[in-house]
Amino acid sequence: MFRRRLTIALSVLLLLLPWPVAAMPYDYIDISNPFLRKTPIAVPVFKSATHDPAAMAAASVTSARLAYYLNFTGYFTLSDPGAFLEDPQNMNITGSGLRYRNWTAIGAEMLVTGSVVIRDDDTEFELRLFDTIKEKMLVGKRYRSTADNYRQVARRFCSEVIFAISGSRGFFDSKIAFVSNGTGHKEIFLCEFDGSNVRRFTRHKSISLFPDWSSDGRWIAYTTYADRGPKIRIQHVRENRVAKIDKPGLQAVPAWVPGKFELAASLSFSGDQEIYLLTGNGKVIKRLTSSAGIDVEPTWSPDGRRLAFVSKRSGSPQVYIYDTVSGRVQRLTFEGRYNTQPSWSPKGDRIAYSAMNNGVIDIFTINPEGGEPFQLTENQGTNEAPTWAPDGSLVAFSSTREGKSRIYVMTAYGTDQRRLFTLSGEQSNPKWSPNIFNP
Amino acid sequence: MMMKRKWIILTMLFVIPAMSLTVSCAKKPVATVPSAAEIAAEEAAAEEAVRQAELEKQREIESQKQLEAERLAAERAEQLKAEAIERDMMMAMNRFLNENVSFEFDNFTLDYQAQELLKQKAVWLRDNPDANVVIEGHCDERGTNAYNLSLGERRAESAKMFLVNLGISDTRLTTISYGEEKPVDMGRDEESWAKNRRAAFVLE
Numbered sequence: 001m002f003r004r005r006l007t008i009a010l011s012v013l014l015l016l017l018p019w020p021v022a023a024m025p026y027d028y029i030d031i032s033n034p035f036l037r038k039t040p041i042a043v044p045v046f047k048s049a050t051h052d053p054a055a056m057a058a059a060s061v062t063s064a065r066l067a068y069y070l071n072f073t074g075y076f077t078l079s080d081p082g083a084f085l086e087d088p089q090n091m092n093i094t095g096s097g098l099r100y101r102n103w104t105a106i107g108a109e110m111l112v113t114g115s116v117v118i119r120d121d122d123t124e125f126e127l128r129l130f131d132t133i134k135e136k137m138l139v140g141k142r143y144r145s146t147a148d149n150y151r152q153v154a155r156r157f158c159s160e161v162i163f164a165i166s167g168s169r170g171f172f173d174s175k176i177a178f179v180s181n182g183t184g185h186k187e188i189f190l191c192e193f194d195g196s197n198v199r200r201f202t203r204h205k206s207i208s209l210f211p212d213w214s215s216d217g218r219w220i221a222y223t224t225y226a227d228r229g230p231k232i233r234i235q236h237v238r239e240n241r242v243a244k245i246d247k248p249g250l251q252a253v254p255a256w257v258p259g260k261f262e263l264a265a266s267l268s269f270s271g272d273q274e275i276y277l278l279t280g281n282g283k284v285i286k287r288l289t290s291s292a293g294i295d296v297e298p299t300w301s302p303d304g305r306r307l308a309f310v311s312k313r314s315g316s317p318q319v320y321i322y323d324t325v326s327g328r329v330q331r332l333t334f335e336g337r338y339n340t341q342p343s344w345s346p347k348g349d350r351i352a353y354s355a356m357n358n359g360v361i362d363i364f365t366i367n368p369e370g371g372e373p374f375q376l377t378e379n380q381g382t383n384e385a386p387t388w389a390p391d392g393s394l395v396a397f398s399s400t401r402e403g404k405s406r407i408y409v410m411t412a413y414g415t416d417q418r419r420l421f422t423l424s425g426e427q428s429n430p431k432w433s434p435n436i437f438n439p
Numbered sequence: 440m441m442m443k444r445k446w447i448i449l450t451m452l453f454v455i456p457a458m459s460l461t462v463s464c465a466k467k468p469v470a471t472v473p474s475a476a477e478i479a480a481e482e483a484a485a486e487e488a489v490r491q492a493e494l495e496k497q498r499e500i501e502s503q504k505q506l507e508a509e510r511l512a513a514e515r516a517e518q519l520k521a522e523a524i525e526r527d528m529m530m531a532m533n534r535f536l537n538e539n540v541s542f543e544f545d546n547f548t549l550d551y552q553a554q555e556l557l558k559q560k561a562v563w564l565r566d567n568p569d570a571n572v573v574i575e576g577h578c579d580e581r582g583t584n585a586y587n588l589s590l591g592e593r594r595a596e597s598a599k600m601f602l603v604n605l606g607i608s609d610t611r612l613t614t615i616s617y618g619e620e621k622p623v624d625m626g627r628d629e630e631s632w633a634k635n636r637r638a639a640f641v642l643e
Contacts, residue, residue: 186620207617207620209584209585209588209620210585223588225617228615229615230588230615230616230618249592249614250588250589250592250616252585252588252589253585253588266589268592268596271596273589273592273593293593294586294589294590294593295589296585296586296588296589297585297586310585310586310589316545317545317582317586337545338545338582340582340583340585340586341583341585341586354583356581356582356583359581361582361583384583385583428584429584
């Protein structure tokens with residue numbers, strides 16, 4: 001089921017050349033909107049010995065996958081291989097012998113080169129990222145892998161590339177949980193960050209909603225009617241372990257505290273809905289909100305100090321922020337009369353949410369300290385349930401733009417909107433996991 | 440007829456020897472021998488008795504029949520009455536189960552109409568003290584589903600608290616929110632949405 005069981009078998013990463021580890025100025029992307037101008041990058045097929053078909057196949061599959069992942073980030077445009085002036089199988093791939101001008105001539109400002117050698121059961125990849133304008137190598141890595149782990153090699157190197165240009169590690173070890181009703185019941189499903197490898201997580205034949213990943217990616221908490229719900233279940237992703245919350249009434253929309261085995265959720269056992277802090281085993285630690293009426297949809301700041309949530313205390317649903325240290329609650333959204341589904345970026349600088357105006361729901365982001373909302377979706381059906389990639393660069397969401405509700409992804413600035421996959425039934429409530437290194 | 444013939448034969452048996460005796464010795468008494476008239480009277484009396492018995496039997500049967508009819512009529516009346524009561528109870532229960540409390544969009548307050556309906560429901564709950572009830576809170580499809588789950592819970596709780604304030608024990612009333620997950624009308628207009636924004640009553 002999980003194809004990455006041998007992840008650990010992946011070889012030690014090896015720095016190939018002396019490398020300036022000093023603070024890297026991330027001047028490759030525009031901080032104000034890194035997706036406005038994409039960086040043209042060339043990813044020629046990796047070099048391999050022509051007499052080794054297995055190495056040739058590994059080279060071709062892995063370079064294509066690398067190009068696909070780089071394109072997925074939204075930072076790059078891929079140079080057309082048909083325009084290449086160099087023959088990938090006969091060019092020099094190390095810094096000393098590279099003819100940078102043959103790449104800048106076709107517009108490629110960055111270049112990935114690679115070689116593949118197979119020895120016994122080990123496949124060795126040497127991968128490099130070059131800045132063709134400054135004529136220097138930015139990343140050089142050697143990976144040793146078994147044949148079933150080429151995907152992981154591509155992900156590792158992509159993570160290095162994204163780190164070199166943006167200072168964050170990307171999202172290549174993340175997954176997405178979502179709700180699908182294709183079986184006739186709303187069940188929780190999981191897939192990779194790019195929508196591949198879709199598989200079913202729950203089999204309740206009931207209504208299951210609002211999945212949320214623990215920081216280590218090992219647990220998913222969700223709301224289900226399997227126990228005459230709506231009740232929360234805290235379920236291990238791979239082992240047969242489940243915890244429940246022993247409280248009557250509504251239990252809804254769990255949100256794991258970053259870095260802790262604790263979560264927040266709305267419970268109504270007191271007769272009124274309030275958001276509580278719970279242990280990962282479902283025991284109440286303490287109440288967090290205290291206001292009559294609806295308090296729901298908690299989402300944590302990355303430092304776990306603050307909690308954004310939805311409340312109707314002012315008459316209409318709006319996003320509020322609760323500071324767990326000062327105990328103060330402040331209203332965040334003021335425009336419109338229906339702002340729900342807050343999702344705090346793992347980078348901490350934005351909160352995405354959905355706003356309904358004239359019956360149409362669209363996704364916005366706002367600075368947690370307040371300010372003008374920034375609209376990400378417009379004029380394409382209803383767009384709901386934003387959730388951030390672990391590096392805060394992408395947002396997944398559900399949209400009815402093609403009729404049925406499906407899962408889409410876009411950059412944090414609303415560009416590059418695309419459908420993640422096609423599945424029977426309708427999909428909703430996506431939730432992006434953190435990067436999961438030891439599943 | 441048989442009887443009649445019997446009597447005639449018997450009469451002949453007495454009359455013929457008697458006539459021969461009178462001829463021989465006229466002084467002999469004649470009282471022991473019934474005259475023909477007497478015999479005819481006796482015959483008629485017997486016939487009358489039989490007829491009377493028949494009539495009596497008929498009257499008895501008639502009376503039995505009438506009693507039976509009366510009993511059946513009474514029974515039917517009782518049954519009809521029971522059926523009417525049953526029907527009324529069923530109608531009351533169906534009304535209780537089928538008439539939903541309505542709400543405005545993004546709202547869980549009870550308007551006049553909702554309160555009047557809940558008063559009727561309280562009457563039914565008092566008439567049916569053994570009934571325990573689940574109050575379901577529902578929303579229309581508009582808005583987002585987590586918020587609607589919370590809103591549905593508030594709707595069910597509003598209805599429950601109103602009934603509790605009318606004296607219905609809260610141990611008989613549980614609430615569950617289905618948010619926007621179980622619409623009764625799949626339409627996408629105000630008429631359908633209005634039907635879906637409801638607190639519904641289900642027997643536990």
